[in-house]
Amino acid sequence: MFGIGLPELAVIAFVAVVVFGPDRLPELAKQAAGIIKQLRAFSNTARDNLREELGPEFADLELRDLDPRELVRKHLLEAMDDEEKENAGETPAAPVSRPLAEGELPPYDPEAT
Numbered sequence: 354m355f356g357i358g359l360p361e362l363a364v365i366a367f368v369a370v371v372v373f374g375p376d377r378l379p380e381l382a383k384q385a386a387g388i389i390k391q392l393r394a395f396s397n398t399a400r401d402n403l404r405e406e407l408g409p410e411f412a413d414l415e416l417r418d419l420d421p422r423e424l425v426r427k428h429l430l431e432a433m434d435d436e437e438k439e440n441a442g443e444t445p446a447a448p449v450s451r452p453l454a455e456g457e458l459p460p461y462d463p464e465a466t
Contacts, residue, residue, distance in 0.1 A: 404414050
């Protein structure tokens with residue numbers, strides 16, 4: 354959860370008790386829970402509105418799909434899967450190699466350097 358472990362959570366709880374006091378802490382926790390609930394409802398409404406506006410093709414749309422990193426990762430994985438399916442029936446050709454004769458220079462590609 355956000356990279357916070359048990360020791361960090363204990364320190365945060367201790368600081369909260371010291372700063373706000375044990376009397377106000379339950380009220381603040383209730384307010385925080387209400388804010389989180391409102392944010393979740395807002396994101397669900399936004400997702401549903403997007404799905405409705407985009408049409409039935411995007412019925413499985415999730416908001417995380419709109420993250421550019423996820424979008425690129427998804428398309429790269431799909432492209433790799435398509436390439437594997439295309440190459441499934443083909444056997445890769447083994448490169449032809451032979452030892453160089455004495456005094457023979459190895460092949461050189463001037464455009465490669």
